[in-house]
Amino acid sequence: MTGFWALDYLCLAAILASGFLVVRMRNLNAAVMALSGVGTVLSLTFLVLGAPDDAHSEVVVGAIALPTLYLIAIAKARTNVSAEDELGESSDRRHPG
Amino acid sequence: MIEGLVIGLVALGFLFSLSGAVGIVRMPDVYCRIQCSSKSVTMGAIPTLVALVIAEGPVSTYGSRALVVAGLLVILSPTASHALARAAYKAGVPMWAGAMRDEPHDQTSTKEAG
Amino acid sequence: MYLAVVIAELALVAILLVRLGRGPTVSDRIVALNTMATQTALATLFFAAYADRTVDLDVAIWLASFSYLGAIIWSRYLERGLL
Numbered sequence: 392m393t394g395f396w397a398l399d400y401l402c403l404a405a406i407l408a409s410g411f412l413v414v415r416m417r418n419l420n421a422a423v424m425a426l427s428g429v430g431t432v433l434s435l436t437f438l439v440l441g442a443p444d445d446a447h448s449e450v451v452v453g454a455i456a457l458p459t460l461y462l463i464a465i466a467k468a469r470t471n472v473s474a475e476d477e478l479g480e481s482s483d484r485r486h487p488g
Numbered sequence: 489m490i491e492g493l494v495i496g497l498v499a500l501g502f503l504f505s506l507s508g509a510v511g512i513v514r515m516p517d518v519y520c521r522i523q524c525s526s527k528s529v530t531m532g533a534i535p536t537l538v539a540l541v542i543a544e545g546p547v548s549t550y551g552s553r554a555l556v557v558a559g560l561l562v563i564l565s566p567t568a569s570h571a572l573a574r575a576a577y578k579a580g581v582p583m584w585a586g587a588m589r590d591e592p593h594d595q596t597s598t599k600e601a602g
Numbered sequence: 603m604y605l606a607v608v609i610a611e612l613a614l615v616a617i618l619l620v621r622l623g624r625g626p627t628v629s630d631r632i633v634a635l636n637t638m639a640t641q642t643a644l645a646t647l648f649f650a651a652y653a654d655r656t657v658d659l660d661v662a663i664w665l666a667s668f669s670y671l672g673a674i675i676w677s678r679y680l681e682r683g684l685l
Contacts, residue, residue: 394605394652395653397605397609398605398608398609398612398649401609401612402612404616405612405615405616405619408616408619409619409622412619412622412623416623420628420631421622421625421628421631424622424628424631424632424635424676425622425623427635427672428619428622428635428638431635431638431639431642431665431669432615432642434642434646434661434665435612435642435645435646435649438646438649438650438658438661439649441655443655443657443658443660443661446658446661447660447661447664450661450664450665450668451664451668454639454665454668454669454672455668455671455672455675458672459675462675462679466679494603495603498603498607502607502610505611505614505641506614506617508637509614509617509618509637510617512617512618512621512633512634512637513617513618513620513621518627518629518630518633521621521630521633521634522629522633525633525634525636525637528637528640529637529640533640533641533644536607536644536648537644537647540647540648540651543651544651549656549659550647550650550651550656550659553647553650553659553660553662553663554647556663557643557647557662557663557666560663560666560667560670561640561643561666564666564667564670565636565640565670567670568636568669568670568673568674568677571673571674571677572629572632572633572636572673572676572677574677574681575629575676575677575678575680575681576627576629576677576680578680578681579629579680579681581627581629
């Protein structure tokens with residue numbers, strides 16, 4: 392059982408680092424991407440803890456669907472941002488509208 | 489014999505995966521990083537999966553799922569890398585300052601000149 | 603031995619998190635995220651073989667195919683906007 396505990400703590404450390412990135416990142420797209428990383432590692436944590444059904448839904452929802460939803464919301468809200476430097480990186484400049 | 493083969497394949501795969509990860513961290517621009525990523529999938533993930541197939545046997549439960557994942561990775565990973573590189577080029581992500589050639593740009597400029 | 607492989611893949615995920623945090627453009631982060639999903643799929647397969655649970659194997663297939671979908675969505679967003 393020691394291996395399970397080691398894997399559990401390793402996954403928790405990776406989730407903690409990725410969640411720290413989500414909170415601390417200045418750029419919105421980068422924060423959404425770190426959120427997708429949280430979902431990916433969290434599915435492995437669910438597997439280690441013995442919940443394969445949660446792992447399935449976490450892969451589909453937490454790693455793909457939720458970041459895409461946030462991405463659509465950010466792209467919709469982009470038109471109301473007043474200061475240009477709040478947009479973050481230069482490669483975001485092709486936003487629709 | 490089989491144990492040694494499995495350990496060798498896993499070591500090979502981990503070595504390539506590690507070099508790919510270090511390359512993703514250390515390389516200077518996006519296109520080099522895309523190349524490192526695709527290399528770490530092709531030479532890093534596939535030998536590791538083949539090691540699992542050899543260890544468990546190809547018709548067992550684990551071996552067959554490992555074969556399915558290997559097939560998916562072989563087909564999907566180059567496609568994703570290509571789409572990503574194309575999107576990065578179209579979005580205007582700058583190349584490394586030491587890059588020698590920009591071939592799509594050269595072709596379009598010669599077409600416009602001729 | 604399977605446990606060592608899982609821990610090694612998780613260490614690779616930790617290395618890739620550096621690029622996910624530092625990457626100057628969105629494309630760098632997509633590359634790091636895609637590779638992270640691949641390594642996590644490998645870790646899932648080897649964890650299923652280590653813990654001897656056959657239910658866990660399908661999650662690896664989901665991860666391997668859906669990381670591709672995520673990369674396609676992000677690159678479409680980069681290229682011409684999502685909507």
